[in-house]
Amino acid sequence: MIYKKDANFPYPLLTNTSTSYESSNFILDVNLHENSYNYRFEISYEIDSQFVNKLIENEQAQLVLVIQSKDNKFFYIKPEDKYIEIQKSRISISNRTTIQLHLQSKAEINFKDNDDLSYFYSQFKEDIVVLRNSILGFSNVVIFEGSSTKPLELFEKKVNPDIKSDIKIELGSETIIIHYKNEQLQFNDSPMSNTLNNPYIYMGLQKALYRFIVNNSDDGEQVDLEQIDAPTDNLDLKFYNLMKKKMINELSIDNIDEVIYSISDKILEKYAGAVRGLSLNGN
Incomplete structure (x- = not known):
């Protein structure tokens, strides 16, 4: 699903509007290209949290691209990926297509070493444990309102x-x-x-x-x-x-x-x- 507003989670979440992190930027930029057979989504993102970036680097967390159009599709993204190419037979793109990048845990995560959290969590962050396959954060939403080059x-x-x-x-x-x-x-x-x-x-x-x-x-x-x-x-x-x-x-x-x-x-x-x-x- 696409998160368009802050959602309540029982643990700190990295979002652009979150108060859980001292610096909470999770910024996504997407450019859409296509030919007769494929869509190409060129992706760039920025995450301020060193703790979160280390989770991705150590493969304790993974990036998931969510594309919401006529249907919902999920694609796993590697940190080095500059784009993903999807056959048109696999996905339906409407005049309004919404895209968001999620961060998902691949293992149980303990937040005791998360020094990027806001001061509120400093006294009990070692008690925060997030289970495998849990969402750790989500980016801004990118919206395409159809092709501008017809x-x-x-x-x-x-x-x-x-x-x-x-x-x-x-x-x-x-x-x-x-x-x-x-x-x-x-x-x-x-x-x-x-x-x-x-x-x-x-x-x-x-x-x-x-x-x-x-x-x-x-x-x-x-x-x-x-x-x-x-x-x-x-x-x-x-x-x-x-x-x-x-x-x-x-x-x-x-x-x-x-x-x-x-x-x-x-x-x-x-x-x-x-x-x-x-x-x-x-x-």
């Missing part, structure tokens, strides 16, 4: 009867603009209008990623996202952040379609499903 939010749609083709894809300063010669090409009379426009979205992504390569590579062939600085062009910067979030390390002429698959949540598969559904309904 590829379809990169697009604008406009009707322009003066263009010399059915559609025209323009790369703007911050968005990809799809110009339509007429409204019929947008499928506005269909409840699946957005999905039926996915081939145009795909074309826009191809064009924007190709320009990203041209703008950010020396050879016009490939970009190592781990080596380049964040782009100054606003649209390129959005793609840079999106690809980093999706754990993509390299973009090249040869892998553009693979990158689109990773960042766009199977837009062509959804398009095919929509067309198939219309065909079946028509029959």
Whole structure:
């Protein structure tokens, strides 16, 4: 479970609001990345108590990452772990996901040597014994309110009867603009209008990623996202952040379609499903 308020325990607990410790910082920071198959939770934490850190170092206590979303999941974390990677088939992430780090005893713990406790416990700390598998502390709560980098939010749609083709894809300063010669090409009379426009979205992504390569590579062939600085062009910067979030390390002429698959949540598969559904309904 996630502890969002102080809980009552019959022994000292390490939390950011606890008065049991002289210095009670237990601070968690998490960054969430994903690709088509996995979630990666990049983790950093800070614990002020030397006593608690020694328990972790001596493997008398363990760190447990709690992820609360559509369901609750628990993952054991080693002190040296910088991230954990979880298959999407194993966990469901909703628009609001809550994460907390717990500290759990792996053996019976005597607090007699805990010099980090507040003065209140000084006279009887040798009598404090915590049983195995007991919670010793919990961090702050980290909340994710859904992804801030959604590829379809990169697009604008406009009707322009003066263009010399059915559609025209323009790369703007911050968005990809799809110009339509007429409204019929947008499928506005269909409840699946957005999905039926996915081939145009795909074309826009191809064009924007190709320009990203041209703008950010020396050879016009490939970009190592781990080596380049964040782009100054606003649209390129959005793609840079999106690809980093999706754990993509390299973009090249040869892998553009693979990158689109990773960042766009199977837009062509959804398009095919929509067309198939219309065909079946028509029959």
